[in-house]
Amino acid sequence: MNLLKKLCETPGIAGYEERIQKVIKEELEKVTDEVKIDKLGNLIGIKKAKKLSGKPTPKKVMIAAHMDEIGFMVSFIDKEGFIRFAPVGGFDPKTLIAQRVVVHGTKDIGGVIGTKPIHILSEEERKKLPKIKDLFIDVGMKKEKVSKIVRPGDFVTLDRNFMELDNKIITAKALDDRAGVYVMIEALKRIKDCYVDIYAVATVQEEVGLRGATVSSFSVEPDIGIALDVTIASDIPGTKEEEVATSLDGGTAISLMDSHTISNKKLVDFLRKIAEENKIKYQTDILLGGGTDAGAIQRNKSGVPVCTLSIPTRYVHSVVEMCHKEDIENSIKLMCKFLENAHKGEF
Ligand SMILES: [Zn+2]
Known part of the structure; x- marks a missing residue:
């Protein structure tokens, strides 16, 4: 889990992925034959297929896991030194109040998202839900000092x-x-014989509209696409049983549909079969809001069969996101077994 810890704690919002890109590049280099970086910053790790007699051209399987996280961009520093910011990706504003942040200026500095104490809130203010445009970051410095370190355009991440x-x-x-990303790297570490060319892509800018996957699938031209992402685990108080998308410790989640993609039926059936044959615990997932890189890969050129394999996660898009280690383990196993068997499938 040390690698997952490092991956989570390294900052990199959409469009500013350099630091996380460096960490992932080092890992991908250990498990692939070649790693390329395209102009948007996507990392494309290529692992060539073993030769199979009678089948001269191996299929290309693209795996996409996005490396960007949601965060903010500094938009304005007011005369008192408080920083205003624009969202990069979809945080729920009510989860942001009273959080610690890191502002990545000429150096990293700490700060907090401040708020009026409850003692002095009016009746009206107590009822209101916060809006991002009303929030501010307090780095404990006057404008003159802040402005030497921070400029509009610098990025901000949550500190957790x-x-x-x-x-x-x-x-x-x-x-x-x-x-x-962790599941992708670990699956590549464990893979034995593989008869498809694997393009393991750590994509950029997923959180702002699948932009990295759009351009990387254009250059890879995959025959099959699998996105690796998290999905909503809604097994928490207040959700009706029939509305629970996935549950923690319910196994890896094979996506049937989300708001960008209807997964390829043959690919879904193939993944289910592989999971059952190898006794890998899985659940299926229908998500009515949100999508993954699979949505971009599917629409590439003349179309690509795709599916998303997800890790059930509670409290997605907050700083207390929560996963179960067994679900991660099952996702690694299914990804690995899928790649070892992908040459047998007709999609
Ligand atoms: Zn995601």
Whole structure:
């Protein structure tokens, strides 16, 4: 889990992925034959197929796990030194109040998202839900000093350490989608014989509209696409049983549909068969809001059969995202077995 901790704690919002890109590049280099970086910053790790007699051209399988996390961009520093910011990706504003942040200026500095204490809130103010445009970051410095370190355009991440609960559960920021990146790397480490060319892509800018996957699938031209991402685990108080998308410790999640993609039926059936044959615990997932890189890969050129394999995660897009280690393990196993058998499938 040390690698997952490092992946979650390294900053990199959409469009500013350099630091996390460096960490992932080093890992991909250990498990692939070649790693390329395209102009948007996507990392494309290529692992060539073993030769199979009678089948001269191996299929290309693209795996996509996005490396960007949601965060903010500094938009304005007011005369008192308070920083205003624009969202990069979809945080729920009510989860942001009273959080610690890191502002990545000429150096990293700490700060907090401040708020009026409850003692002095009016009746009206107590009822209102916060809006991002009304929030501010307090770095404890006057404007003159802040302006020497921070400029509009600098990025901001939430400050939250990786933590394990009960030896089974992980809670951290950015499990979306560093957990997916981790599954991709670990699956490549474990893979034995493989007869497809694997393009393991750590994509950029997923959180702002699948932009990295759009351009990387254009250059890879895959025959099959699998996105590795987190999905909503809604097994929490207040959700009706029939509305629970996935549950923690319910196994890896094979996506049937989300708001961008209807997964390829043959690919879904193939993944289910592989899971059942190898006794890998899985659940299926229908998500009515949100999508993954699979949505971009599917629409590439003349179309690509795709599916998303997900890690069930509670509290997605907050700093207390939560995954179960067994679900991560099952995702690694299914990804690995799928790649070892992908040459047998007709999609
Ligand atoms: Zn994601």
